[in-house]
Amino acid sequence: MTYSLNFAAVWRSFDLLLQGLALSLGLAIVAIPAGCLIGLITAFGLVSKSVLLRKPAGLYVTVIRNTPILVLVLFSYFALPELGVRLGKIESFVLTLAIYSGAYLAEVFRGGLIAVPPGQREAGLAIGLTEMQIRTSIIIPLMLRNVLPSLGSTMISLFKDTSLAAAIAVPELTFEARKINVETFRVIETWIVASCLYVATCSLLAALMRAVERRLAVPR
Amino acid sequence: MTNLLEIRDLHKRYGTVEVLKGVDCSMRQGEVISIIGSSGSGKTTMLRCINMLEEFQGGTISIDGQEIGYQTVGGVRRRKPEREIARQRALTGMAFQQFNLFPHMSAAGNVMLGLVKVKKMSREEARAVAEKWLDRVGLLSRIDHYPGQLSGGQQQRVAIARAIAMNPKLMLFDEVTSALDPELVNEVLQVIKALADDGMSMLIVTHEMRFAYEVSSRVIFMNQGRIGEEGNPREMFLKPKTERLAEFLKTSTFN
Numbered sequence: 409m410t411y412s413l414n415f416a417a418v419w420r421s422f423d424l425l426l427q428g429l430a431l432s433l434g435l436a437i438v439a440i441p442a443g444c445l446i447g448l449i450t451a452f453g454l455v456s457k458s459v460l461l462r463k464p465a466g467l468y469v470t471v472i473r474n475t476p477i478l479v480l481v482l483f484s485y486f487a488l489p490e491l492g493v494r495l496g497k498i499e500s501f502v503l504t505l506a507i508y509s510g511a512y513l514a515e516v517f518r519g520g521l522i523a524v525p526p527g528q529r530e531a532g533l534a535i536g537l538t539e540m541q542i543r544t545s546i547i548i549p550l551m552l553r554n555v556l557p558s559l560g561s562t563m564i565s566l567f568k569d570t571s572l573a574a575a576i577a578v579p580e581l582t583f584e585a586r587k588i589n590v591e592t593f594r595v596i597e598t599w600i601v602a603s604c605l606y607v608a609t610c611s612l613l614a615a616l617m618r619a620v621e622r623r624l625a626v627p628r
Numbered sequence: 629m630t631n632l633l634e635i636r637d638l639h640k641r642y643g644t645v646e647v648l649k650g651v652d653c654s655m656r657q658g659e660v661i662s663i664i665g666s667s668g669s670g671k672t673t674m675l676r677c678i679n680m681l682e683e684f685q686g687g688t689i690s691i692d693g694q695e696i697g698y699q700t701v702g703g704v705r706r707r708k709p710e711r712e713i714a715r716q717r718a719l720t721g722m723a724f725q726q727f728n729l730f731p732h733m734s735a736a737g738n739v740m741l742g743l744v745k746v747k748k749m750s751r752e753e754a755r756a757v758a759e760k761w762l763d764r765v766g767l768l769s770r771i772d773h774y775p776g777q778l779s780g781g782q783q784q785r786v787a788i789a790r791a792i793a794m795n796p797k798l799m800l801f802d803e804v805t806s807a808l809d810p811e812l813v814n815e816v817l818q819v820i821k822a823l824a825d826d827g828m829s830m831l832i833v834t835h836e837m838r839f840a841y842e843v844s845s846r847v848i849f850m851n852q853g854r855i856g857e858e859g860n861p862r863e864m865f866l867k868p869k870t871e872r873l874a875e876f877l878k879t880s881t882f883n
Contacts, residue, residue, distance in 0.1 A: 525726075525728075527724060527726050527728035528728060530681055530728060531724065531728035531729070531730070533679075533680075533681060534679055534717060534720075534721070534722040534791065535717075535741070535746060535791065535794055536715065536717045536718030536742060536746040537714065537741075537742065537745055537746060538710060538711060538714045539710065545745065546730055549732050550730075550731070550732060553732065624732075626731050626732050626774060626776055627773075627774040627776060628776030628777055
């Protein structure tokens, strides 16, 4: 069988792919920062001395991190309404991705937190800082520097997870690509272009994270 | 006049191990007291109780008549609220064996953090205070350097400037030269000596016997969680009264 490449049909629908990519980015831009906040709070729970904080944080990470994200996406969209929580497609997906990334990032942040020497906290206490001031001025900035390299790849991974929104018909990049695929039958071309858009976006994201890493690097 | 520091019957346990078994100590304004003793004798622990880096189970510590860390209401001893403890910690300054400078802040940033966050100074005021104290420890030219760009001795001098800039009533030094290369010890001791000459009240846990001898108005020898002997440095080092101290001095280098 011979298949001759013809991108014309895909280029005609390229706007649609770009719109899809814009929505993918939109989903990520809302969900991942929310996930960072959830992850940060959970990470402090995970390293807390208090069992009352440690146990729920651990349970959250265990349950969410060990469930496939597709299952979570389907659960929030199809099962939650049965439980009386009715959300739109986009809201439901953003919420799911935020909760999912929270569990992943909590583990990343926990690793960064335990790598901060206890002497840093003690030095903060000794000059009269409160625990909260120590967290915001010392512990979190040092933790972030510890985790930046792995944070970059987690971010990329989470961005790519936006493609699972296609499963509940959120018109992001993968969903639009599938539509074009079905309408034009240009199977290979459509998925090559869609892949290229993902690769380009992720490369940009990686470059951005490396720039942040360089900017925050501690001079020595 | 109330004593600057008043420690009464201080008891501290780690689990079932009692590391401080009833320590009493008073200190007047302007005194420089060195605490010596073998490792495990409780000298560092005692220092860390004074600024509540360690909890203690019995006894009281007061600074300027103000009870530190705990209050007894209706016969029940309770830890004071964290905000109050943070405020009380600022009565003292501490320099650590491992310096513990904040690696992501410049020398100026390290000194300014407490001034801005605790003393609520503006950044300009704080910068001026940081300049003054970094100058005093001989590091004005390194003000914008980061800890990773400084030698151990320089880092420790910044750490001392960071503590002293908060204008504490009492400075606590916890084996501040133990982590330093021998050739860097002296620059740090010179800084401490200059502070002593200025009348700063200081408690110095140290293994530098010669320094303790020269700088202290009084020396405390800790032995197995208690004060084994105390007195002026001349008597302590030249005519120890207890066998324990005599033995300890024999095993320490006096140089």
